[in-house]
Amino acid sequence: MRISNLKNHPVSNIKNHLADLFTQALQAVAPEHAIQHAVVLERSKQTQHGDYACNLAMQLAKPMRRSPRDLAQALINALPPSTVIGKLEIAGAGFINIFIAVAAKQQIVSAALCAGDKFGHVDVGAGRTLQVEFVSANPTGPLHIGHGRGAAVGDCLCRVLSAAGWRVTREFYYNDAGAQIENLTLSVELRCNGITPDNVAWPDNGYRGDYIMDVARAYLAREAVVADGKRIQASGDVTDSVALQQFAVTYLRQEQDEDLQAFRIKFDVFSLESALYTTGRVEEVVSALVASGHTYQQDDALWLRTTDFGDDKDRVMRKSDGSYTYFVPDVAYHLDKWRRGFTRVINEQGADHHSTITRVRAGLQALNVGIPQGWPEYVLHQMVTVLRNGEEVKISKRAGSYVTLRDLIDEVGCDATRYFLAARHSSTHLVFDIDLAKSQSNENPVYYIQYAHARICSVLAQWGGEVANLWQADMSALNSSYEQNLLQRIIDFPQLIENAAADLAPHLIAFYLKDLAADLHSYYNATRFLVEDESIKRARLALIAAVAQVMKNGLDLLGVSAPEKMSHKGTM
RNA sequence: GUGCCCGUAGCUCAAUCGGAUAGAGCACCAGCCUUCUAAGCUGGGGGUUACAGGUUCGAUUCCUGUCGGGCACACCA
Numbered sequence: 001m002r003i004s005n006l007k008n009h010p011v012s013n014i015k016n017h018l019a020d021l022f023t024q025a026l027q028a029v030a031p032e033h034a035i036q037h038a039v040v041l042e043r044s045k046q047t048q049h050g051d052y053a054c055n056l057a058m059q060l061a062k063p064m065r066r067s068p069r070d071l072a073q074a075l076i077n078a079l080p081p082s083t084v085i086g087k088l089e090i091a092g093a094g095f096i097n098i099f100i101a102v103a104a105k106q107q108i109v110s111a112a113l114c115a116g117d118k119f120g121h122v123d124v125g126a127g128r129t130l131q132v133e134f135v136s137a138n139p140t141g142p143l144h145i146g147h148g149r150g151a152a153v154g155d156c157l158c159r160v161l162s163a164a165g166w167r168v169t170r171e172f173y174y175n176d177a178g179a180q181i182e183n184l185t186l187s188v189e190l191r192c193n194g195i196t197p198d199n200v201a202w203p204d205n206g207y208r209g210d211y212i213m214d215v216a217r218a219y220l221a222r223e224a225v226v227a228d229g230k231r232i233q234a235s236g237d238v239t240d241s242v243a244l245q246q247f248a249v250t251y252l253r254q255e256q257d258e259d260l261q262a263f264r265i266k267f268d269v270f271s272l273e274s275a276l277y278t279t280g281r282v283e284e285v286v287s288a289l290v291a292s293g294h295t296y297q298q299d300d301a302l303w304l305r306t307t308d309f310g311d312d313k314d315r316v317m318r319k320s321d322g323s324y325t326y327f328v329p330d331v332a333y334h335l336d337k338w339r340r341g342f343t344r345v346i347n348e349q350g351a352d353h354h355s356t357i358t359r360v361r362a363g364l365q366a367l368n369v370g371i372p373q374g375w376p377e378y379v380l381h382q383m384v385t386v387l388r389n390g391e392e393v394k395i396s397k398r399a400g401s402y403v404t405l406r407d408l409i410d411e412v413g414c415d416a417t418r419y420f421l422a423a424r425h426s427s428t429h430l431v432f433d434i435d436l437a438k439s440q441s442n443e444n445p446v447y448y449i450q451y452a453h454a455r456i457c458s459v460l461a462q463w464g465g466e467v468a469n470l471w472q473a474d475m476s477a478l479n480s481s482y483e484q485n486l487l488q489r490i491i492d493f494p495q496l497i498e499n500a501a502a503d504l505a506p507h508l509i510a511f512y513l514k515d516l517a518a519d520l521h522s523y524y525n526a527t528r529f530l531v532e533d534e535s536i537k538r539a540r541l542a543l544i545a546a547v548a549q550v551m552k553n554g555l556d557l558l559g560v561s562a563p564e565k566m567s568h569k570g571t572m
Numbered sequence: 573g574u575g576c577c578c579g580u581a582g583c584u585c586a587a588u589c590g591g592a593u594a595g596a597g598c599a600c601c602a603g604c605c606u607u608c609u610a611a612g613c614u615g616g617g618g619g620u621u622a623c624a625g626g627u628u629c630g631a632u633u634c635c636u637g638u639c640g641g642g643c644a645c646a647c648c649a
Contacts, residue, residue, distance in 0.1 A: 068629075352643055354575090
């Protein structure tokens, strides 16, 4: 077997291979239905049902007025031969159960080892560009756990989409203009003058967190801060509110950048809301919207008739005081994304911003520049509830009481924090129990997975041979049920990446890795690897080396490290 | 009141565009280290998938309604 043959081996993309076969069978048996019925194959949940199942016969039964089991037999008869298929059975109401030939399954080990870090990557994106905007926190305070969820989900999404063949640009949008920034500036100014939040003079919408005091202190001490390559030196002049605002924003951006770096997240592009005003893009969009005929003047304000595009009421664009509401620069920003050539854009954000979706899309539709209706796409994550000492910690920037991302990284660790925040479906509420994550770190799933990887590395190190040559091993000895499970699990990996990318659901990676680790641990406990028989030894080592490769690739999709050693912790 | 999200084992969560007997972890019980890392493994109990209808060969999944939870409903962002 040569490397080039392994790359295109059907077992590396087995579902598509089977789907092709069944499509041909369908053409032969029922050409008139071949167009309406795309062939769907699914993994069987139980081993007695084989490895894959096809439900085509049951779907065709009604329109063709034939019994599903007859149709199943006809499809099987028309199926082109393949070395991948070991056995076919008709079961239940008309399922066609497919058993993959053991010899074909064994090929996946060599294929995975040869592909290395690229194993599992697919090409559904075909190199097309795609932009993901995430985090996009206001520069008015440190990142909290909610931003952490957005950061983890968004970054993992980017990694998954890259692995699925998309060329991904990561973007962060700063709302560095508007009322919240003015509140920030005022809060820092008050702190500079020695006024604290418990003072009656403190405004209701002022920021109360201790970090405001830190900003004020740094400003008075004439410190320098850097964000996005720009260095700002504080003047210390409390009466200069422009300088104060610039310093405060840069200070907080620097802090956010440091937190993101500690969370192993890197953005390609930072966009500033303020730039949309200074470059005239906001005005340009307003003019275009007025010209589109979807606006009207009422009560001294300018309105956009968003109800033309599915909103439940119209929205104000320009307030009677002449300033714009927040969604106007948002529309300008998204028009800019479109003009930069991103025909696919995904915005990952907290569900508390879901009402913006309709408005932004309505504004873009009103511009009538060819943007599709469902553009951009959104992935919304639900709120994170934080438990500390068994009690819910209320997240409120203004009250200054919340758990920062930095706290979590310091207390729980980057790996575990990323895993916990990314390992849940984003549409469900997440409970993050800090004490549990800290005190039970020995039972943390991320350690379970990393431990499986470290165990393999340890065995390979004790063997001391050349891992790079293992792909040439004779795999025919891999016949135990443990080995079959692992082979199938490896075969599933490319399909997993395809599904996770299609569903924009990176949490699937986390669950897969837990299952893979469980299979590995069972195998490890039941099997010796460094045995006398050279052929068996090499086959088993090749298998676990392939498993380690998949775990490393999978952990990388989550941004979690794959250590080669685990140092014991705790009292176990 | 309106819109969006959610409701699965005691707890935290899965379930691949509707598939066959709904799965893991934690917690609880009983076992496994003179052998490659016990942060591990093996076995056990635990369910009317909130509730009621509907669609069909088949529903945790889709539709309608009810109940419960979260979020959003400004000329705030």
